[in-house]
Amino acid sequence: MSTVESRPRIGAGVNRVDGPRKVTGTAPYPMDFSVPGQAYGALVQSTVAAGRIVRMHTEAAEGAPGVITVITHENAPKVGTGPVTVLGASPPPPLRDDRVVHHGQHIAFVVAETPEQATAAARLVRADYEATEPLLDLQDPRAEQLVDPWGTDTSRGDSAAALESAEVTLRATYTTADNTNNPLGLFATLAAWEGETLTVHDTSQWPSMVRTCLAMVFGIPESSVRVLVPYVGGGFGAGLRAWPHVILTAMAARMIKRPVKLVLTRPQMFTSVGHRPSGVQWLSVGATRDGELVALDHRSLSSLSMEDNDYEPFAWASSFAYRCPNVTTQDRQARLNVAVPTSMRAPAEAQGNFALESALDELAHSLRMDPLELRLRNHTDVDPRNGLPWSGKALLECYEVGARRFGWSDRNPEPRSMRDGNWLVGYGMASALFPYFAQPCAAQATVNRDGSALVRSAATDIGTGTYTVMAQLAAEELGLSLDLVRFDLGDSDMPNAMMAGGSGLTGALGNAVHDACRRLVRSFAELACGDADSPLLGFSPDDVECTDGKVHPVGRPHLGESYADILARHGLSELTANGNSTPPVATELGMSLAGAYGAKFVEVRVDADLGLLRVARVVSVIDGGRILNEKTARSQIIGGTVGGIGMALFEDTVTDPRTGRIANGTFADYLVAVNADVPEMDVVFVGEPDRGTATGTKGVGEVGLVGIAPAIANAVYHATGKRLRELPITLDALL
Amino acid sequence: MTDVASRRDAGERPAPPERVVTLTVNGRSYALRMDTRVTLLDALRDRLGLVGTKKGCDQGACGACTVHLDGRRVLACLTLAAQAEGRAITTIEGISGTDGPHPVQQAFMEHDGFQCGFCTPGQIMSAVALMAEGRAGSDEEIREFMSGNLCRCGAYPNIVAAIREAATRGGHDARL
Structure with a gap:
């Protein structure tokens, strides 16, 4: 059979297999589903941030046209709690x-x-609060x-003493x-009960977990819950939980014995x-003085809601x-009266890497050293922890590769030294990583009588390309052309899959x-090798491979036969096999998973008078291991x-410091990068297939974000001489 | 706020004004009896089942609901269905030819101009109109005039590349 080494390091850039549905508007997202007889839910949300509800006024809503029921804490049925997962409770x-x-x-919930x-009725519900x-x-x-809530704090050597005696220090x-x-x-969410069986369409990055959660909450077997999400509509981490609104929708459907559909509003998002x-x-x-790191002390305090976990x-x-x-590294979380935080693209790394890579840039400038040279000097090819x-x-x-493509050597190292008319020009760089993450995954593969294959798993494709790359991978393993292979996902009745998160799915599911x-293939080989009518008779099933739709002895395609022929001769309509993956263990591998x-590398331009800040170009060179597509x-x-770019320049959810209300909870007020904010980009993949896993992939969903904010901040310093240590970097800070 | 709430509580709710609205969508006519306050977006999605047009904010800020009225792009969430009466409404379901996808749809697939795909119908409807408006002359122009369509997956450079190619290849083709 084929091995990792014989596969292309970078897989063919074929078009997405779900592209035709997405460009024609026929890909169904959770909000697009409807079932006969469905009712509609609307949320009522608190208008204070802390305290207790003294009284709910629901009479007006209950009497409003079309209202079926109004659920509050006073009449909601008691339900159970969902599972503790790798992301916490x-x-x-x-x-x-x-x-x-x-x-x-x-x-x-109306x-x-x-x-x-x-x-309309939800707006008639009022609450009297005893606010605190x-x-x-x-x-x-x-x-x-919460001190060290994840058990991730580290300490090696003596950073305090080393800081004390270091030739150069930066705080x-x-x-x-x-x-x-x-x-x-x-x-x-669209929830429908049939007796004690629950079917839910839900915007989720992890349908297997939502199924477990709903089963636990309503006290029914997991086999009685089905969660469907063929198309997600983006998530970036928001779909990693079974949120309260999902439970509310299913609860309401159970209470009124009718399907209920809820679509959140943008402010509710x-x-x-x-x-x-x-x-x-x-x-x-x-x-x-020559830039060798001798001590590093990195501590954080981040916000957390009153009752939830967030990794x-x-x-x-x-x-x-x-x-x-x-x-020394230490992380703490402070419990506040804020909505629950959760993973958002590159959780922890987005923030932590900004601080570390900004600090290294500051250190490089104070040493009058090239920031890239400082990184090279402190590079490690071994995991310093073990x-x-x-x-x-x-x-x-x-x-x-990045320095060459960007033209890093053209940079005048002096801050505020490069100019193009009224634009101050700055170059900045940062290093980026996103740690290895995987969870157990399962998949099922079938070859049908017509020679086509169907592979499936309860995973999701949040836009990363799971449909496509898994079909590519299966086609390669089965020796079939891509048009004969379909990958199906987004259904919790399929074999369990991990979340689409932590850049882990492609690797774990791929394996x-x-x-x-x-x-x-082994099942087919065993059938054929023991079959007097097969050209494979007498060969060992261990020495069989598949190419061009044929099962054949290794290196001898002329002795092959097709899957369809083998199935037909044995009177079978299909053959199916199940596969699993579990995360490799570093100590068993003798390697740290990378x-x-x-x-x-980023170029920014800052208007010398107006402080306007534009990202002019970005070069990203990525080691993502083997790239499937x-x-x-x-x-x-x-x-x-x-x-x-959004994190660096625009994104800032503003909470009113007195009331706790989010003050900019719309797309008109919460700024994200738009087309005109985004420059030309150069993206290059380097490196080799990862040695730690069968398929050699690493996962690239998050590493693209990491390092951009500090590279921009470092470029802004180079352009202007202003060191900005607070994100987002807005115009007022540059005036 | 309090005044409005108390007026509502007093039960002063006139019956919703209803009437029959005739919509011409993708060349077909539909007579719908509905509340005159229903938006074009909700009429398309909830009454006609044309769910290719997406709701991303319902506040006119994201572009996901972009459709054409008489060939010009509008935000269906900020347009009342009644306002669209007597005008030619085109949605994502109506732009493919009988012989295959529209050149802009094809270019989006070739250039991977989408990821999750949710904003894509709106992006494509904007792109088709953009070319008709003569706003696809340069990358800079495309970026500027596509900036009303948010893409949270960040496919912008590929969207620009797709539109550039469709505009270059298609020229002033009548279908564009």
């Missing part, structure tokens, strides 16, 4: 009691015959702080704003489905990003698809870069 179920812990908390009636003073300031001493504080995921697709939490980071760096260890990756003998080699790390190649396809790396992988890096 499930969000607490809705309408449990009279407590309010953030502005915009769901306090009632169900009516039409969406207009539900929305909300905790909204990250550094409020009254806020409970700086960096802050990053709350950002809101805001996928374009409004989150929607700011309070209901997570956001990237704001944070403060304190960096202390010690180095020798967000900003500082953790600083413990293995560079070679440095004395390192001394193991990385399973794949082509970061040096990223630096080299499961790889396993399923190999087992399937994750993706990248080097980012050059086109969709490149799109991931482009999209991540756009997200990074």
Whole structure:
């Protein structure tokens, strides 16, 4: 059979297999589904951030046209709690009691015959509150702080002593704003019960988990719940939870014995489905005069809601990003009266890498050293935590190729030295990584009598290209042309898949698809090799491969026969095999699992008088291991870069410091990068297939974003001489 | 706020004004009896089942609901269905030819001008109109005049490349 080494390092950039549906508007997203007899839900959200509800006034809503029911904490059935996952505890179920812990908390759910009636009636629901003073300031001493909530704090050597004795030290504080995921697709849930069986269309990046959660919440077997999401409409992390509104919709459907559909409004997307939490980071760096790091102390404090978990260890990756003998990293979270934060594209790394790569730029300037040279000097090919080699790390190649393509050597190192008319020109760079992550995955592969293949798993394609790259991978393993292979997903009745998150799905699912396809080929080989009518008779099933639609002895395609022939002769309509993957263990491999790396080079232009800031060009060189599809992988890096530009320049979810209300919860007020904000981009993939996994992929969904914000901030310093340690960087800071 | 709420509580709700609105969508006529306050977007999606037109904000800020009225792009969420009466409405479902996808649709596929695909119908409707408007003369122009269509996946450079190619290849083809 084929091996990793014989495969192309960069797979063919074929068009997305779901492209025709997406460009014709026929791809069905959760909000596009309807079932006969469905009613419509509308949320009522709290208008205070802390306190308790004294009384709910629902009479007007109950009497409004078309209203079927109004659910509040006073009449909601008691339900169970969802599972604890790798992301922490499930969000607490809705309408449990009279407590309010953030502005915009769901306090009632109105169900009516039409969406207009539900929305109109929801506005008639009022609540009397006993409001208390909300905790909204990250550094409020009254806020409970969670110390090392993820067990990720690290310490090696003696960073305090090393800082004390270092030839050069730098101490700086960096802050990053709350950002809101805001996928374009409004989150929607359509829940329908048939007896004790629940079918849900839901905007989710993890249907297997939503199924588990709903089964636990309603006390029914998992086999009685089906979650469907063939097309997501974007997520960027917002779809990694079974949110309270999902439970509310299913609860309402059960109560009224009719299907219920809910589509969130854009303002509700700011309070209901997570956001990237704001944070403060304190960096202390010690180095020798020639730029060798001797100490690194990286601490963070980020915001958390009152009752939820959010995996967000900003500082953790600083413990293995560079070679440095004395390192301390510590992460804390402060519980505030804010809506629950959650993963948003490159969780923790987006923020942590901004602080680290800004600090290194500051250090380089204080040493009068090329920032790129500083990175090279502290590069490590082994994991500094355990001394193991990385399973794949082509970061040096990223630096080299990136610097060349960008023209880094043309840079005049002096800040405010480069100019084009009235534009101050600045070059900046940053290193990027996104750590390895995987969870168990399963897949099933079938070859049908007509010779076509169907491979499936309860995964999602949030825009990353899962439909396409898994079909490509299966076609390769099965020796079939791509048009004969279909990959199906988005249905929790299919074999369990991990979330589309943490840049982990392509690798973990790819390995499961790889396993399923190999087992399937093996089944065909065993049938054929023991069959007197087969040209494969007498060959060992171990020495069989598949090319051009034929199963044949290795290297001897003329002795092959097609899947269809084998099935026909044995009177079978299909053969099916199941495959699994589990994350490899570093100590068993003798390697540390590397994750993706990248080097980012950015040119900015700042108007010398007006402070206007434009990103003029970006070069991203990425080590993503084996790339399954050059086109969709490149799109991931482009999209991540756009997200990074948004984080650096625009995105800032503003919470009113007195009321806790989000003050800019619309697309008119919350700025994201638009087409005119985004320049030409150069994206290059380097490196080799990762040695730690069967398929050699690393996952590139997040590494495209990481490093963009610090590269921009560093370029702004180079252009203007102003060091900006707070995101987003807005015009007023440059005047 | 309080005044409005208390007036609502007083139950002063006149019956919703209803009438029959005739819409011509993708060349077909539909007579719909509905509340005159229904937006074109909701009429297309909820009454006619044409769900290719997307709702991304319902506030006229994202462009996902872009359709054509008499060939000009409008935001269906900010247009009342009644305002579209007597005008030719074209949605994403109506731009493919009988012989295959529209050149802009084809170019979006070739250039990977989308990821999750949710904003794509609006992007394509804007792109088709943009070329008819003569606004696809340069990358800079395309960027500027496509900036009313948000793409949170960040496919912008590929969208620009797709439109550039469709505009260059198609010239002033009548279909564009």
